[in-house]
Amino acid sequence: MLQFNLNGKPVEIDVPEDTPLLWVLREELGLTGTKFGCGRGLCGACTIHLNGQAIRCCIIPVAAVKDQSVRTIEALDPEQPHPVQVAWMKHNVPQCGYCQPGQIMQAISVLENQNQPTEPKLLLEKISNNLCRCGTYHKIKTAFLEVAQQLGKLK
Amino acid sequence: MITTTRRQFLEKSLQGSLVLSFAPLFPSCHTIAKEKMAVQGSFNSLYLTVTPDNQFLLTFDKVEMGQGVMTGQATLFGEEADINPALFKLSPAPADQRYANPGAIQITSGSSSTHQRWFILRKAGAAYRQALLKAAARIWQLPLDKLITADGYIGTADRSQWTSYATFNTTLKEEDFEDDPKLKDPRTFNYIGKFDRSLDAREKSLGLCTYAIDENLPGKKVAIVIRCPVHGGTLKTFDRASIANIPGVFAVFPVSGGLAIVCNKYYKTLKVRSQIKAEWLSWSIPEEFLYDSEKLFDSYQAKLSPIQNNENSDHSIVHAIYSLPFLAHAPLEPQNCLVRYQKGRLDIWAATQSPTLTKDVGIKISGLPSDQVFVHVAKYMGGAFGRQTLTSTIDAVEIAMQVDAPVQLIWSREDDMKFSALRPMAVTQLQAKIEANTIKEWRYQTVSQSLIQELIRKGGPYMMPGWLPQFIGRGATALAANTMKAFDMAPAAKEGAEQPYALPYDIGIVQMDSPIPTFFWRSVGNSLNGFVMESFVDEVAHAMNKDPLMLRRELLRESPRALAVVNKVAELSGWEGQNPSSDKALGLAYHYSYLTHCAQVIAISKTDESYRVDKVYTVVDCGTVVNPHIVEAQVRSSVIFGLSAALYGEITFKQGTAEQTNYNSYRILTLSETPEVSVYTMPSQEHPSGIGEPALPTVAAALTNAIFRASGVRYRSLPLAKAMKERMKA
Numbered sequence: 001m002l003q004f005n006l007n008g009k010p011v012e013i014d015v016p017e018d019t020p021l022l023w024v025l026r027e028e029l030g031l032t033g034t035k036f037g038c039g040r041g042l043c044g045a046c047t048i049h050l051n052g053q054a055i056r057c058c059i060i061p062v063a064a065v066k067d068q069s070v071r072t073i074e075a076l077d078p079e080q081p082h083p084v085q086v087a088w089m090k091h092n093v094p095q096c097g098y099c100q101p102g103q104i105m106q107a108i109s110v111l112e113n114q115n116q117p118t119e120p121k122l123l124l125e126k127i128s129n130n131l132c133r134c135g136t137y138h139k140i141k142t143a144f145l146e147v148a149q150q151l152g153k154l155k
Numbered sequence: 156m157i158t159t160t161r162r163q164f165l166e167k168s169l170q171g172s173l174v175l176s177f178a179p180l181f182p183s184c185h186t187i188a189k190e191k192m193a194v195q196g197s198f199n200s201l202y203l204t205v206t207p208d209n210q211f212l213l214t215f216d217k218v219e220m221g222q223g224v225m226t227g228q229a230t231l232f233g234e235e236a237d238i239n240p241a242l243f244k245l246s247p248a249p250a251d252q253r254y255a256n257p258g259a260i261q262i263t264s265g266s267s268s269t270h271q272r273w274f275i276l277r278k279a280g281a282a283y284r285q286a287l288l289k290a291a292a293r294i295w296q297l298p299l300d301k302l303i304t305a306d307g308y309i310g311t312a313d314r315s316q317w318t319s320y321a322t323f324n325t326t327l328k329e330e331d332f333e334d335d336p337k338l339k340d341p342r343t344f345n346y347i348g349k350f351d352r353s354l355d356a357r358e359k360s361l362g363l364c365t366y367a368i369d370e371n372l373p374g375k376k377v378a379i380v381i382r383c384p385v386h387g388g389t390l391k392t393f394d395r396a397s398i399a400n401i402p403g404v405f406a407v408f409p410v411s412g413g414l415a416i417v418c419n420k421y422y423k424t425l426k427v428r429s430q431i432k433a434e435w436l437s438w439s440i441p442e443e444f445l446y447d448s449e450k451l452f453d454s455y456q457a458k459l460s461p462i463q464n465n466e467n468s469d470h471s472i473v474h475a476i477y478s479l480p481f482l483a484h485a486p487l488e489p490q491n492c493l494v495r496y497q498k499g500r501l502d503i504w505a506a507t508q509s510p511t512l513t514k515d516v517g518i519k520i521s522g523l524p525s526d527q528v529f530v531h532v533a534k535y536m537g538g539a540f541g542r543q544t545l546t547s548t549i550d551a552v553e554i555a556m557q558v559d560a561p562v563q564l565i566w567s568r569e570d571d572m573k574f575s576a577l578r579p580m581a582v583t584q585l586q587a588k589i590e591a592n593t594i595k596e597w598r599y600q601t602v603s604q605s606l607i608q609e610l611i612r613k614g615g616p617y618m619m620p621g622w623l624p625q626f627i628g629r630g631a632t633a634l635a636a637n638t639m640k641a642f643d644m645a646p647a648a649k650e651g652a653e654q655p656y657a658l659p660y661d662i663g664i665v666q667m668d669s670p671i672p673t674f675f676w677r678s679v680g681n682s683l684n685g686f687v688m689e690s691f692v693d694e695v696a697h698a699m700n701k702d703p704l705m706l707r708r709e710l711l712r713e714s715p716r717a718l719a720v721v722n723k724v725a726e727l728s729g730w731e732g733q734n735p736s737s738d739k740a741l742g743l744a745y746h747y748s749y750l751t752h753c754a755q756v757i758a759i760s761k762t763d764e765s766y767r768v769d770k771v772y773t774v775v776d777c778g779t780v781v782n783p784h785i786v787e788a789q790v791r792s793s794v795i796f797g798l799s800a801a802l803y804g805e806i807t808f809k810q811g812t813a814e815q816t817n818y819n820s821y822r823i824l825t826l827s828e829t830p831e832v833s834v835y836t837m838p839s840q841e842h843p844s845g846i847g848e849p850a851l852p853t854v855a856a857a858l859t860n861a862i863f864r865a866s867g868v869r870y871r872s873l874p875l876a877k878a879m880k881e882r883m884k885a
Contacts, residue, residue, distance in 0.1 A: 023420065026421075037487045039568050040817050040818075078362075081361060094359035096538040098366060134221045138832065
């Protein structure tokens, strides 16, 4: 039995320790908001937060999150969307939408961990490794910088 | 006009799964409207259902892959029905021949959805609204011209009468629906050209939408198929006991695609894969299928006809050979398909571009009657770009038929890169004869694989009518394939080779065959020929000592819409004031595809080692714009897709095995690599044309044309990153 905190609640699961966290979330806990894209940590569709930091959970063995805090897109309340989600809706960012839970979790983590206002370019680099095959990058950029501005993260 | 007889025929033909038959015309809007039935107080029709509490449920019959079609369809219907598109609850159409195109399968492809539905959906909406007006006039005993409609409500202008559309759900009569309802004057449009959102943005931003891969059923098993690493090879032997004994394996058996391994969870398959020893499986691989990409390119090139290079003082010859690689679609959602076979009924959950073809696969493999096979079309697909889903559906149905549980087949990303059907490679030559400053000959010859042949090979056996015995079906498939060959019907390879340019086209094609599966890839043949044609037009301009813009203007003088986009992009990019240098240059390209004209200029500047794309200017004429936001998004999407391919895209083979396996070896553009892309849409009231693909074919040529103008180096093979590296080495 292995325990960790998921979206504010303790969970207990019984799977081999090397099971990728992505599949524990999707197949054992029924949380399918986190997507499978590449299985090698290359695309970012499975981006979630581990203790507030963005990670790619398709390559994280579940044992690595023992007794730690995991946050997925399901932690965000659709009734009270996160400012990043509000901006995403306002700018109609998604096309197929498959990468967007990962993009959004990456963006939230970058903004939450940015203590000092910084250059837009530096902030954008931190969300630049989440792939979008539809190419929604222009809209992501607009929406992301708008939230960053609102939250006082830009110089 | 569709007569009763034709309607009856249509209904009859629907009873079989007649797919490639010469189907009657698409039912016109009045046929659709007349199919309404008041069921439990609801109004029901092929596209619209209105519940007693005035909720509007719209069925969208083109699948949503990210291209925004559900929003487009809601806008077309809502415009004429006077229902705000945002009010619709949207659901995908099931597999149903009534949603098919004339004489074809039900499919979403070729950037054709809005073009095809422009009148059908508007007339369906208009017929409904006008029927409401007639019913209201009759019941309220008011003249028609005293009645108005707005956002799902109907009544008098002074609102002394004002009620929901649903009030009339059960009182609409057959004769209230007009055969050919009058459509709105475009000047009075409320939503077309103005509605500027995506209706799925909310669900997709809140993480609420589900994809086919997210489907679950109680007791679901998960399957993978181990495939022969070489296309065309087949499973020879396998050590069933050893594989079945790996912990986590629920079942193991051969299927047509390879060896199926069924586990209870996907994560179990990861371990199982790593534990299968090579010696437990053996494959039959004909030696001639052990392709090496380099040799393959040589063998293609060897098929080109010798050029007629009898140059003399009267004329000059320009000749060039271009090579383009295989490309993968690589949508972010890996291929998957969930199938449940239970009690004589088959259910298929699939992200498919063709619901009826998916259904036909189910019917053929299961042997069940058509009315016991159900396709649950994914409301949302995690990208598509033309990916072929036949293979994963065939695998999944074959597996589910042998397992006493619902089974979901999931391809790993590596499976998708190595085994999915690819954009074919091509080696193409162009030759122009220039005499007295005019182009006297224009010869095009391409060597490539046919896409149609692959469709017939994979889909053919499933596309034959269900009541035909298998052997006839197979015979008919072979016949169809031979007929296409005989008539040189390999349009995909040369698609886009003839353009609105006034040129003496001489088009030739050499069709290659191999077991490497090929399929329609975003913009299809245009993705090959846009590059080839636009590179060569620039090469000819250079040989004639003409500005590339001037030559295009001359060649397009008979095509006003083409000329207009070229002139506009020149204006926006400052083409005429430019002074190309080794530090900064512009490259121009124009292409016509899917009835849309696209002109592009790419601005580059020199960096320490290479060039950087500063900006992509795109001008499109796609007729009437239904949703400006979506048009812009699709153009940018196409440009980024085209740039990824131009810079990095290739699937190569070594000993018959694909060398690219994931996004590290098959790179796609990242956010920070993406240049600014400006989009200008020509104002137009013409019938809408395609927008999901037409801005792609120009990208690579606009880029290489810019590089030529900056450096004098002409790149004739892609991807550029590789071509540039090879040049540096040389």
